[in-house]
Amino acid sequence: MATEHRTNPAARLGFQPGQVVQEIGYGDDVDHDLREGIEAIIGQELVDEGSDGVADVVLLWFRDDDGDLTGALVEAIGLLGDGVIIWLMTPKQGRDGYLETDDITEAAVTAGLSPTKPVPLVKDWNGARMVAPKR
Numbered sequence: 221m222a223t224e225h226r227t228n229p230a231a232r233l234g235f236q237p238g239q240v241v242q243e244i245g246y247g248d249d250v251d252h253d254l255r256e257g258i259e260a261i262i263g264q265e266l267v268d269e270g271s272d273g274v275a276d277v278v279l280l281w282f283r284d285d286d287g288d289l290t291g292a293l294v295e296a297i298g299l300l301g302d303g304v305i306i307w308l309m310t311p312k313q314g315r316d317g318y319l320e321t322d323d324i325t326e327a328a329v330t331a332g333l334s335p336t337k338p339v340p341l342v343k344d345w346n347g348a349r350m351v352a353p354k355r
Contacts, residue, residue, distance in 0.1 A: 229342050230257030233307060233349075235277065242267045242299055244292070245281035249316075250309075251342040255279075275299050278306045281345075283317025289324065293331035297352050306333065306350040315344050324348060 229251070235241065235258055243255070243266040258279065259265055267275060278296040282289055296306050310324060311317040321338055328335035328350050338346035 228257040228260065229254045230261055233258070233341070233347070234305075235261040237261065237263050239276040240264075240267060240273065241277045241279055242269065242271060242273075242275035243279045243281070244269045244296060245283075245286060245309075247281065247283075249283075249311075249344070250281050251345050254309075254342050254345070276304055279309065280306055281309045282319070283311055284319050285317060289319070289327035290330045293327060293333060293350070297331065297333070300352050302352075304352055306352065308335075308338075308348045308350055309341070309345045310338060310348070312340060312344055312346050 239262045241258055241262055246268070255266060266279065267273065278299055280292060280296050282292055286292065293306065293308070300306070308324065310319045324338060325335055328348070333350040333352060336349045338348040341347040
């Protein structure tokens with residue numbers, strides 16, 4: 221497992237085999253190694269944003285010009301069961317579409333989520349883990 225943590229960028233994000241992970245905001249700029257790493261851990265493909273099912277985790281790629289982050293987070297909450305996780309992926313500082321940490325935190329709190337501070341996960345993207353409230 222220690223080797224997987226070094227070679228698979230998704231290994232330290234807490235994904236588990238069998239989880240349903242819904243991806244929102246896919247674009248040419250996403251980190252494909254991270255996506256493939258998540259699929260390797262969960263043992264299936266990521267579910268796209270057109271799915272009607274309930275997800276265990278939402279992987280939300282969001283850039284500054286994608287619109288309203290609070291609205292996107294509220295929409296993601298609706299896809300989840302009780303108390304599950306949203307991984308918000310935003311471009312790192314200096315990259316196109318960068319969002320300020322304060323703006324991310326404000327949007328998350330307004331949406332009713334408990335966010336972590338964004339951390340660098342892969343080359344061009346930071347990730348912030350957000351926990352949806354228990355209903």
